[in-house]
Amino acid sequence: MSARDDVLAAVRAALGPERRPAVEVDRAYRGRDPLPAGAGVVDLFVERVEDYRATVTRCTAADLVDAVAQALGGAARVVVPDGLDLDVPGAVPDDALTATALDAVDAVVTRATLGIAETGTVVLDHGPGQGRRALSLVPDLHVCVVEAGQVVRGVTDAVARLDPVRPQTWVSGPSATSDIELDRVEGVHGPRRLHVVLVEG
């Protein structure tokens, strides 16, 4: 027998001939993502992203371009994904750059699919303006533009909105490790700095 047949036969033998009917699992937690009393979703998002030692800039649509330029802080080599609807002076577009070429880039600017207030997370599903996954991974600074309207309360709201077959990257703060005596160190393999630009109004 093939390994497939053997494993499936072992599963069936373990479960026995009498199958219990499928049970609907209670989902009482859905839609109850917690917000601390008096907190607004966007304020909480900012607070929680900063809690992860990421930088947050709040701006209006009118000064977004300036805010992004400031967030880039003079990074010499900047890459932008296909479909990014922002003017980033001097940036090179992602023209199927190799990993080695990306490694020579200082910063990347992307948009996001949504932000999660409860956990301070930005989620990318790598659609237009977000780039393929390597783009927001290899450069050392990730500037991520999030619209206030994209911020949801919590993880259950986020999962309800996301497309399961698109690749996703959930980012909560910069790359970090606590593997050496549980001392948290930012920046191991992913971007060492995360700068979220939040667009309001």
Place this chain on the structure above:
Amino acid sequence: MGATFVGMPPFPEAARTALADTRLRRNLGHATATIRAKRAAVVAELDDWEDLRRQAAAVKDETLTHLDEHLLTLEAALTERGAIVHWARDAADACAVVAEVARAHGIDEVVKVKSMATQEIGLNEALAARGIAAWETDLAELIVQLGDDLPSHILVPAIHRGRSEIREIFRTRMAAAGRPAPDDLTDDPAALAGAARLHLREKFLAARMAVSGANFAVAETGTLVVVESEGNGRMCLTLPEVLVSVVGIEKVVPTYADLDLFLRLLPRSSTGERMNPYTSTWAGVTPGDGPQEVHVVLLDNGRTRALADEYARQVLRCIRCSACLNVCPVYERVGGHAYGSVYPGPIGAILNPLLKGVGSDPVTDSLPYASTLCGACGDVCPVAIDIPGILVHERVKVVDAHRGDRPKAEALAMRAAAWGLGEAGRMALGEKVSGLVGRLPRRRGMPGGRGALSWLPFPGSRWTGARDLPTPPVESFRAWWRRAGRDEEVRR
């Protein structure tokens, strides 16, 4: 490179060695106390934590009850999205699949995302035997691999190492594995992480194939999920041309929507964070983004053995968060190596006997006893596995498996005790002897100020070798009753 747990001594012996290592105990005590406090703080933020645990347990149980159906759904979804699905009965099957994929591409070096499943099957050693180098890219796993050491914690495998030891490992071992450590490397954690970054980036940029596990596999959509902190996972899952993921068959969840539960429970339980820094999900192949050849190996390796135990199959709910390790008074004192397995702590004490079966291997048979049954592990488990109950359940199985054996010293001692306590005259004699023992010089204090004996002559040394014996009272109750109690009763 890479040690294995093969030939480890059973728990009591390994524990004795570990207990004598004061540095290990200091590192562990600090680490577990820190994670415990962080976990407690972020769990307290959710007022529906108990609901989440209950519902996560229900989702997992429901999935396990219909596991064959969910696996077939998963296989179909993965195939539809361009992944190649393999099945593996055991470690040998799984390692052969991974090696075969590498061989087909002429690849002799792979990068790895930290994964319990690939450690469980001894993948690195199996690949090395076929001339394929497998590089661990999680910082702690790198420390363990370069140090030719064994992991001692599910989440922080190098928890037993201090910063100066890590510096020494990097200085002496990194060069043989690729880019050497900088000459001026200090033992500052940021400097050590920086050295690992440079060393591994070379490997990420050159790697053509990666191997990962998965925290979850969504049957309905073929979505795999990897939860991590450092970005090494993203590097492996994104940069190489070929990706092979080894996934235990218990990792399946029915629908994408089920992830909301587990993505709330797992980070809070494991690292004590509201969310881990990076979570990656992918379903098969995404044209133009990431590996263009994606394999998934569905691994049994004893999981169906555990599934066959209708009560204990709840062990397969485990999401490998390691919360049970961090609250366990036994783990905190002896560390992970004493369990002789990649799965240490309370979960290892039940998972190993359930995956491997009891009765043939003394290391596995010793594990259900590596517990005080205090119950803390069951209380923190985010999927509400009744770990204490299963420990007792597995003890029964171990005893049953050895019914035909020559009785052990412990059984003989219990029989002798039954004889001695079974008749008043024999018991009185025993009390006299124990009163004399109580007059022996006391070597140590027990909590509460009671004296303790830390050494007895053979065969008592078998007991005191690992435990203190509270000093017996000099005067037994019955002796006291004869001397004082009856008089008092008469006086009343």
